[in-house]
Amino acid sequence: MNLDHQTRTLGVNRILLAGLLFALGCHAIRCPAQPLPQPSLTDRLLAEDSGSLAALARERGDAVRGAILFSTQSLACTKCHAQGAADLLGPDLTEVSAERNDETIVEAILQPSKSIAKGFESVKILTQEGRVATGRVIRQDADTIVLRELSDANRLIEIARDDIDRMEPQTVSAMPTKLADQLTDRQQFLDLVKYLMDIAQTGHTPHVAASVPASRITSLDPQIHGTVLLDQFGCVRCHDDNAAEPTMYSSTPPKQAPLLTAAASRIDPHYIRRFIADPHGVKPGTSMPDLMQHLSDADREAASTAITQYLMSLTTEPFQRGSIDDKSASRGRELFHSVGCVACHSPRGDDGDELMADRSVALGDLSRKYSIDGLSAFLENPHSVRPSGRMPDMKLTHWEAVDLANYLVSGAGADVDRQPMPTDPDLIRAGRQSFNELGCVQCHVAEHGQTQPVQGRGRAGRYPSLAELNTTRGCLSGEPGAWANYQLDDTQRDAIRVALKSSAATLDDREQVVLTMATFRCDRCHTRDGWGGVSDQRDPYFHTSNENLGPQGRIPPPLSGVGGKLRSKWLRDVLVSGRSIRPYMKTRMPQYGAANVADLIDRFASVDPKPLVEIIQTQDPKEARKTGLELVGNGGLNCIACHTFQHKPAQTMPAVDLTEMAERLHREWFYQYMVSPQLVSPGTVMPSFWPGGKAIRKEILGGDPNLQIGAVWEYLLEGRQARTPRGLQLEPIRLLADRGRAVMLRRSYQGIGKRGIGVGYPGGLNLAFDAEQMRLAMIWKGDFADPGGVWRGQGHGTVRPLGSDLIRFQPGPDLDDAQTPWIVDEGRPPHHQFIGYDLDDIGRPTWMYRWGVVEISDYAVDSQDADSEQTVLKRAVKFTSKDQRDNLVFRVASGENVKAIDGQSFLVDDKLSVRIDPEHQADILQSETGMQLIVPLSLSPGSTTLEVQYRW
Secondary structure, three states, X not given: OOHHHHHHHHHHHHHHHHHHHHHHHHHHHHOOOOOOOOOOHHHHHHOOOHHHHHHHHHHHOOHHHHHHHHHOOOOOHXXXXXOOOOOOOOOOOOOOHHHOOHHHHHHHHHOOOOOOOOOOOOEEEEEOOOOEEEEEEEEEOOOEEEEEEOOOOOOEEEEEHHHEEEEEEOOOOOOOOOHHHHOOOHHHHHHHHHHHHHHHHHOOOOOOOOOOOOOOOOOOOHHHHHHHHHHHOOOHHHHOOOOOOOEOOEOOOOOOOOOOOOHHHHEOHHXXXXXXXXXXXXXXXXXOOEOOOOOOHHHHHHHHHHHHHHHHOOOOOOOOOOOOOHHHHHHHHHHHOOOOHHHOOOOEOOXXXXXXXXXXXXXXXXXXXEOHHHHHHHHHOHHHOOOOOOOOEOOOOHHHHHHHHHHHHOOOOOOOOOOOOOOOHHHHHHHHHHHHHOOHHXXXXXXXXXXXXXXXXXXXXXXXXXXXXXXXXXXXXXXXXXXXXXXXXXXXXXHHHHHHOOOHHHXXXXXXXXXXXHHOOHHHOOEEOOEEOOOOOOHHHOOEOOHHHHHHHOOOOOOOOHHHHEOHHHHHHHHHHOOOOOOOEOOOOOEOOHHHHOHHHHHHHHHOOOOOOOOOOOOOHHHHHHHHHHHHOOOOOOHHHOEOEOOEOOOOOOEOOHHHHHHHEOHHHHHHHHXXXXXXXXXXXXXXXXXXXXXXXXOOHHHOHHHHHHHHHHHHOOHHHOOOOOOOOOOOOOEOOEOOXXXXXXXXXXXXXXXXXXXXXXXXXXXXXXXXXXXXXXXXXXXXXXXXHHHOOOOOOOEEEOOEEEEEOOOOOOEEEOOOXXXXXXXXXXXXXXXXXXXXXXXXXXXXXXXXXXXXXEEEEEEEOOOOOOEEEEEXXXXXXXXXXXXXXXXXXXXXXXXXXXXXXXXXXXXXXXXXXXXXXOEEEEEOOEEEEEEEEEEOOEEEEEEEEEEO
């Protein structure tokens, strides 16, 4: 293009542009102007004088509200500022009081780069490879520099000096600009400034200090690692004479291999045969050894086929694969990646591939292994098959287990062998013989009635004890031979050798705690003394229902000092029953079985002393409780703004329930935490109301921190009976029966758990059935239920019965064996199975469940008594059995006191009348938890119906 052409083109463009501007100008005259963008809160505050803002904050700011703002996730101040912490991006604010006046506090928020605290400047490092890292230098020596990264305040980066190309100081503060824009209005800014002023005034008090562990664990000790491996691979089963008891190498009960009595009904026999023949090829990473590496291919195939036939002979239920429910599988995928499965097992991609197979507990190809029914039954009650608790009970409901099973077995290809495997009596006999001769019997229970594998040192005692092992031969040699092949690597073999040279007697209680945690993989979720915790790769799979709680709302709590924090009874409830206080945390606390982890309770207490704090005893507990009530409410420290109260979630966030704190915590730990929450629990969103050991609310109890904290503690000691603090006002959501139909709500109920099913009857009676323990749990009159605790808690919380005259019945199944009843706990009875329910034409359910060979249907209706015109609850319980069943009892009611009125009528706690049909007789049984009204049953083949009437 020549210059003349360019000039002509430019001239034309100018004419066009002028015409366009003219048109736009005319249009602008005819149309109103567009509004200008509004300035942000930061911009508006910068336009004011910082001195005037400081004066207003001191006059009108609320330090309590400011303390709560300081700890919110949106501001995230506690990520960079914590009392006693020296390695964060920002300083301990109690340490900089001499450097700050009121005006500079305002400027620090609005203009953070104007004045950066000495020692908290940032640097930018360019490495030889071209990587850029920006952060604060935490420590350095002649070889390395450690930065806390600006973009992720939780991350430390270590850079070798030899790798650094250039390092430059930065003039921009690590504190974000426009931080005030995270606030809703000017008053919140004044509240935050007032809190920071109070912190600056307190200064530093040296006596406030957190408990520090006696030693930190940076990695797993080889002896402990080796002992964990000895357990994982079941070495004691062949090399110890009493393999059912804790050994000299571990105080934890030894791992028991899966029970095989019904394996062939839940696992595809074709898979069993292939797995026995080549365990490491079929399931890489399995702890099942190859016992036939010394055999020819033909002999290996023959033995695996025969053993499979033997296992098939042990069950009358054939394997049935079932068909995948895609919607159920989709729900199962979400469950698998949220409730905690991926803490140990590999997360999966959209195509089902394992994303972290080399760092995870192997699952293998479950689509070829399990039927849907078989896997769902196992997931619902894993300890029935794996009693050692290494696969924990994740407290799945029946339908959650079904969803998860559908997901895990989805993807089975057309090449899966779907033909049934015929059985052969000769092969069954040969399989039983091979099962014994190869040593399978040393680890596995196969025969019905057997509870433990065969005792003694395998294969007629020809294996030496662990203490006598030559650690260069056999399983540890790495060579093929007539011994178990675990495919150990060199690191594993070396660790096992270290463990064999020592014993558990050389491990102190602190190390025994680490050993148990490593055995059950507690370290996948929890940290303790610097060891363990959620890895960076798995962090995205830990979720919360309330982001305001920050990381502590989704990451399981640290276990450092937990013995000095939690009372032993609460620890037992957590470890044995899986009790939880964090409904907002989607990752669940599993159950490992009492016999497997109960030892931890005493060990935690022995190694974690309670904090040494000064506690002033309250002279007048009643008056202290009144003051504590004031402090907890919105006129005091406003604890109720963030904490749940009696299962009612707070409006800001559903932090742990106030009414459970005194039941959970040691008083000494509570005092220490209140004074300095960030020091005790770094990263917590709990604000400090006594920064530097000095009270914000100086007008209450003379501003004495000990007296104030003591008053709060006295109030918390009231537990569930505590008076409701000011500031908690949630109107109930009323769910009622309507238009002659019953209403049903399947949710968690107080005292029942997640498998509670409530029913509101049109006649004004209500009940809740416990589908976990198969029992009538409670009955009441009037309005049905308030599901607000569940619906407001995004699926967590509990349903609250409305109405009046609530009667609760004792836990434990209604139907049980009279001679060997189930020992009641918070779990599910092992021999009871909930099947479901049917609804009649107005929505009233018939509960259906199974106990052994007995099938039960339980149908209740509301009915008006003809004589008294009172509405009563009539219950018809039908028992159907294929076989004769004697020595059974059915509990119809329970209470503190039960007395007979006549042969068929009884009075429970002077308020509930119970009448039994004339075909049955009832007995009164005294138990440890009260009295029970039971009906003895002797069931012949066929059906029997028990009718009961409740009037109250």
